[in-house]
């Protein structure tokens with residue numbers, strides 16, 4: 341590593357870069373200079389030209405919370421550099437240099453932080469809450485260490501992971517704060533997405549918490565990655581993980597709802613473009629077993645709604661949802677045939693008396709069920725004519741999740757529900773037409789209502805069947 345005394349900072353050195361599944365992590369020579377991170381085959385091949393590069397101002401830089409060597413430099417939908425330093429200390433140096441460059445480059449925009457809008461005030465509240473959360477989580481870690489001679493490692497792991505997540509969210513929110521101040525964008529403009537989530541290779545209109553993607557300068561001639569990493573981006577993408585793990589035999593379909601010719605002019609929306617939907621899940625007759633694969637696929641697709649809604653405030657919710665999907669996916673993969681239905685998975689734990697074990701499928705599914713019940717109530721409230729989506733979220737929360745949450749999580753919910761867009765922006769966000777401004781909102785709403793009806797019917801079928809099973813086995817305190 342060679343720091344070069346310059347302002348903004350310059351750094352060069354070898355990092356291992358993820359290439360693909362054949363070649364894995366390969367050493368490459370990286371140069372951070374003039375706001376760009378470029379890489380070369382090796383230090384002695386610099387004259388041969390760089391293999392790729394990224395405009396640091398436009399990139400999200402993340403320190404992997406689980407791997408102390410790894411950092412990611414990502415321009416959402418464009419360039420993914422998954423990197424490993426040779427030591428945590430070296431990673432830190434790269435992070436500091438990249439972060440410093442980023443803030444240098446953005447400081448001109450940041451200096452315009454004079455606009456005192458509602459958005460900023462709300463973000464300030466979020467920041468305060470995240471600080472409280474940090475204090476609380478540090479306290480929990482302290483407790484976990486002190487409570488007995490042998491610290492509870494699992495509790496420690498969970499709390500430290502949460503602490504990392506909170507820090508990430510805090511930082512993202514700070515970035516959003518700066519960006520709201522420099523250019524408060526109308527949500528309808530923010531969520532413009534020409535290709536929807538759920539399709540491979542889609543360009544996320546806005547990744548969670550990445551304020552920068554919103555204001556990213558358009559791709560410059562330097563934002564490129566010479567195709568060394570076929571599929572590497574997908575393989576490292578959390579969403580892609582679920583698609584890949586669950587989707588081995590799945591054909592693309594238009595959310596399984598049959599539309600006749602009269603629907604030929606259907607507007608593209610979150611629902612028409614989704615690959616997996618609750619609407620298409622078929623339960624076994626007459627037992628009502630819920631197919632594991634299809635259910636988890638539909639849940640993964642649901643988690644993508646938070647990318648569409650696009651606020652960092654939804655990050656903890658998405659993370660929790662994906663965490664439970666991951667737990668169930670992992671168990672499913674142990675024996676796909678045996679665990680082809682959700683009930684079979686839970687029954688297996690009942691038989692082994694492990695339903696109450698940490699990370700059990702039973703517990704993960706219980707929380708998924710609660711989340712989906714929340715969604716069900718949220719939609720119901722909207723369908724009943726409530727146009728204020730924060731109200732819908734509050735109502736649904738009171739009916740489903742609130743009683744299971746302590747004050748910290750209630751605070752997180754409050755942030756998330758206040759980040760809900762207004763009705764029109766919400767509808768526009770669900771619309772995936774390229775020229776959203778030309779779309780007749782009432783036409784869109786009519787279509788969405790039809791799609792939502794079959795979506796909700798699918799949710800109801802699954803929830804009913806799962807509730808019967810959970811109730812019969814005394815696995816859900818809400819039902820007994």
Ligand SMILES: CCCCCCCCCCCCC/C=C/[C@@H](O)[C@H](CO[C@@H]1O[C@H](CO)[C@@H](O)[C@H](O)[C@H]1O)NC(=O)CCCCCCCCCCCCCCCCC
Pocket residue numbers: 645656657660661663664699703704707710711712714715718733737741749752753756757760
């Ligand atoms: C309307 C938008 C706001 C969405 C807000 C949803 C409500 C979120 C409530 C706040 C959740 C904060 C995140 C973390 C919470 C967890 O602490 C909590 C408990 O976690 C569980 O702990 C167990 C151990 O005790 C552990 O074993 C288990 O694995 C773990 O999960 N988790 C929860 O409360 C679950 C929350 C899931 C919420 C999913 C909501 C999905 C609904 C999406 C609504 C989108 C609205 C647009 C709809 C458009 C039409 C499709």
